[in-house]
Amino acid sequence: MKTTDANLWGIDLGGTKIECAVLNAAKPSEVLIRERIDTEAGQGYEHILARVKILVDIVSSKLGQRPTHIGFATPGVLNPRTQTMKNCNTVCMNDQPMAKDLAQILACEVKLANDANCFALAETLLGVVQEVNPSAEMVFGIIMGTGVGGGLVAHGKVVQGLHGIGGEWGHNILEEGGTPCYCGKAGCVEHVISGPALEQFYFNQTGESKRMPEIMRLYAAKSDPVAEATVERMLENFGRAVSTLINVIDPDVIVVGGGLGNIDLLYTEGYDRIRKYIFNSREVLTPIVKPKLGDSAGVFGAAMLFA
Structure with missing residues (x-):
């Protein structure tokens, strides 16, 4: 399976559902695939990370490619100083080095932003x-x-x-x-x-x-x-x-x-x-x-x- 940066990968990491969408980088309004699975947040932080990997593996298999980078909409924010999460209503994420952990388990570059910021960005660029x-x-x-x-x-x-x-x-x-x-x-x-x-x-x-x-x-x-x-x-x-x-x-x-x-x-x-x-x-x-x-x-x- 090839690894490519030809497309834009995004994940909305909610407390109930995790959704992944892959957009055509040349024409971002074109959605190549969307998949979602349950977060199962009640089982803890490590389980959420595992669920993210499962979802990325599913999408990668269907597309026949793996991402070089993924953006994440999160229910809190990454503290720029400590590189740990804060203000998450999915409380098991708080104080966790989520960007580092996601990059490690997915073997790609990641960026995290609060879900409200992702909402504003999407409506600005595509909406x-x-x-x-x-x-x-x-x-x-x-x-x-x-x-x-x-x-x-x-x-x-x-x-x-x-x-x-x-x-x-x-x-x-x-x-x-x-x-x-x-x-x-x-x-x-x-x-x-x-x-x-x-x-x-x-x-x-x-x-x-x-x-x-x-x-x-x-x-x-x-x-x-x-x-x-x-x-x-x-x-x-x-x-x-x-x-x-x-x-x-x-x-x-x-x-x-x-x-x-x-x-x-x-x-x-x-x-x-x-x-x-x-x-x-x-x-x-x-x-x-x-x-x-x-x-x-x-x-x-x-x-x-x-x-």
């Missing part, structure tokens, strides 16, 4: 940014769902940052004295406008558990004042939080992924709230758009780490 502003120099990718995160791409490259935390938008304080966060602070963006945080706000007011789609239906029907307060909380704090991104980075495009990114109000009323906080005489020009690639973004972005 919606190519339609909105293909010459964009700075793109920020927002993830709003179970958690809140972000990824930053500059001149077509992921910005990892000195500490490896470039784009970690979800762990800035948005609400003083708010809900304690696992990161050690309280009132982080993630604990104000994530799906679970908004659902908890509704529960605290009513004693009833409702998911965001139901809260949005109640809001639209104008039949529930607490649903209206919950959506108002989301819109106002979305505007405040995004304004800080624009004030500091001033990106050419912002892409909003995750489950809450499907809420159309974010792009109308939420967009209008930015005007209250932006340091630009209330003028906002930044396109804020939905992604194009869906759940392909992570694995495509991982492959594009070597583009």
